Amino acid sequence: MSSTNETAAVLGEHEGTAPSTSSTDAKSLTRDPEHQPTEDDVDMEKVETGAKDPDIVDWDGDNDPENPLNWPRSKRLPVIIVVSFVAMLSPFASTMSASATPLIMKDFHSTNDTLGTFITSVYILGYAFGPLFWGPLSELYGRQHMYNASNVIFFIFNIACAVTNNIGGLVAFRFIAGVAASCPVTIATATVADLYPLEKRGRALSSVMLGPLFGPTIGPIAAGYLSEARGWRWAFWLLVILSGFAVVISFVFNRETYAYTILERRATRLRKETGNPNLRSKLATDKTPTEYFKMSMVRPMKMLLLSAPVFLMSFVMATVYGYSYLLLTTYPRVFGQQYGFSEKGIALTYLGSGVGTCLGLVFSGAVLDRIASTLKERNGGKHRPEFRLPAMLISSLLVPIGLFMYGWTAEKQVHWIVPIIGTGFLGAGMIIMFLPGITYLVDIYTVYAASVSAACTVLRSLVGALLPLAGPAMYDALGIGWGNSLLGFIAVACIPVPICFWIFGERIRSSASKRQF
Template sequence: MANPNYSFQPTPSHKAPPRPPGPRPLSVLSTLSATSADSEGTASRKIALRLYRAEELPSLYSPPEPDQQGHSIVPVQNSSNADTKKNDWDGEDDRARPTNWPAWKKALNIGCLFLMCIVSTFISLVPGSVVDDLMRELDTTDQSKSSFVLSAYMLGYAFGPLLVSPLSELFGRAPLYHACNLLFILCAWRCGAAHSLWTLAVLRFFAGVGGSSIFALVPSSIADMTATRNRGRIFAIIVIGYSIGPALAPVTCSYIMAKLRWRWVFYVTAAMGGFVTLLSIACLWETHEPILLRRNASCNREKFGKPYPRSNLNIAFEKGGPSVVLQAMSMPIRILLSPTIPLLSLLVAIAYGLTHLLYATLSTTFYLYGWTTKLIGLAYMGTLVGSVLGLVAASVLSDAIVRRRAENHEHSATARLFPMVFFWPLVSVGLVIYAWSAQYETIWIWPLVGTGIFAAGAMSTLLFALTYIMEAYPTDPASGTAAVIVLPSLLSCVVPVFANKLYNKFHVGWTFSLLAFIALAFAPMVWIFYQFGGHLRGCERHGKFTTEPASEGNVVCKKEKISGKASGVNAENV
């Protein structure tokens, strides 16, 4: 019988010898048996169980040694060198992984990102009434110069992601969100105090760099939190946010201009940005897994007082910090120069450029209908309604195709592009309906129907492109997005400069008919890209940014050729 006066209290420094293979020690078995008949009952059984724990389960009560696996959220992985011990998730169902977060936490993150998309795109296009007032106050009559100054915001959209996206892969999404939001607020506020066109141009450019986080980071943040089978629906919410901003801006600005001056448009935008920034500081969590693993590794090192576990990023920066940063910063350019991305980026650029051209001339068209300045803002509602309906249908169809292929044990990133074959012709159809109904001044509803059909095709193209990038480049999603968005942003920067000249020369009918035929000429490219995208992906040589430790003495940042496989995915995912 166990001695009731004996008391065992396991301590962190205690480590019992391992039990030899075979049946349990007889002393422990006899102790357990004796306690069943012990008159003292519960007290003796507790003593015996403590003895059993001390002798049989020491790993649960002692810290992990260099040759053991720690029992923690981030388990320690064995390696040939103690300095290279790494941490990882505790299985696929680890609740700390962003994909396994509770629904309310994901909803808060997605809500913050959705509001960022609205605020950033709200000021991307300045309505004509604001431009006219601005030109009068700044004493200029050059319409093309003022249009370019205002479109400098889109130039920031082009260059911002090339800097922001790779930095987020190294330092996390959340810090970059907050930094970009602050830059956006400061520059938007100073735009309201500008006294020359060139000062306004510089401030608009840096405001665009700050606002570019909606393209540089938001898609990758959504991919961090969502499973592939439901990704299309969540991305549709974000792309709807891209559509709401430009559609609401003319309505809001018309009421601001009715009582205030053009400067208040920028002040109101800065105030909106401030609200979203405060909300994101309170409710936006980090989603990038390497950063979360690095934080967990740091907590475990402090807890156990050991030099391990360490994350891949820790090891990477220790063995080749400058090389890691250099390769990460060059990744968007390398992806942009790959065979597939220029083709996809060109399709997105056509859709996005035509959207900006339509927005730039829509007010001129509806002035012919005798609409007042306040009513002109309602002309943009057709694009908003069309975008929402088109994106809902596109996301449901895209996810259904992915799920059907998953049931057949097939997965291909190009499957996300298949619905584009049917949605891309809507761009041309919508433009033709809008062009000739406006040319002959039919009832006002028909031009709005045309803009709605056009927006359904154009914005769904952006949705398909983003979901494709997330699945084709799972290890570098932010850099992939940055590569795709460069050309569309550059084209959108140039479009407002010649939009009015083109409109005045060919009028609305032939201007948009010509653009519709150009868009239709690219329809076969969508099918070709869908059919041969996998082969083109197999020819890529840009390599991938990885923080996996290389062999001893080598720099951790390595470049891997892709031969028939996409980075970090199955062979079929091409």
């Protein structure tokens, strides 16, 4: 198409028709921060304002090939593979230090158990701060630049961890690496929302979330064997190698998926080609980048504190997430001291939760979209975000079962396979809870997918970082049995949350949508 024809098509001047968005979710990608965070409101805004403005740059019809929702599989798949790998590497690094901690503490002549736990926890603490920057920046400058920048920072500070000569430096470098690593965990769900319509989002999200949920399991196994064979620094050199690979494939294969950024680039190109300085993206905002960034930085916290769906779902997911990290710190105590496992044997016990996670992922990927589609048909073809929640009811039972089984069978020193099976229940429950929960929130706030993901990440990272610090004292006072029973009772108390949202979710969402984010 010539530049003149392309301009006419983009501006919606064919036969006097206004430009249209491409599918259900394209209309939800508006950037105006004053809009209500619902897809219907955004669509109405577009119809009632600016749709016939000849200076508005929009998609070239419903089948515009530049719209990520219309990309062919061959173009989407490399992006999903890169994002999945980077998102796996981030939590993989989070627990690598767990099994190497005894060697690290010995090398630095320290016997402080809390400090040893903090070497792992401080990385997760970085997850609590990074999303406040990565989410807004991705909505300002696009996803691709954020992936590339965070990968480079992660690579550099893993090198720093590998060569540091004092434990204070290791803690500081781990924190900065955690801030960088929080980027893919924060915006991966937004990338999925960019690429897939609602009816295919659950399965796509399952593939992307495999890494973040399975990574913490395989990290300690790799580090346990490598540290025992070559020393703890090689655990970090492995991260350097993997993160260097991530930098390369991200620069080569990753593409921009954010509709705002793509349309801004198109508007910039057309302004040069046509000489019309008034051309602007349909998703543009009148706010300056500084104003928008400041507003976007506080949006995740506003959503977390003022939106009942975001807070309660984030709290439930954060609880299970914190449990998984807390239990990781108990494996040396349980399987090393009580069962007499070697360092390599302890590392293999992490496979229990890993297998459970994989089974939960397969289950979630198979049923999440199917259940939602079936319920949508029964509801006269109208989708409700609550149609994502039935699977959460299963996870609400699996989590306390896993905690009680692991705690009491380990306390009574039943055969070692039984507590490992208990960790498998917890791993399955974690992912079956996480995927429906985050998909539910993205369905509600598709406009602010990165921000709602950031809100969830902040809370669960704080819990995941701080809860393990209390673990040694709790287990010393209560023992493994009653310590895990306490966690199990809290998990039982969370069971009514998805039930309440299933029954009253539409009313709660209606109230939440009145607030401006």
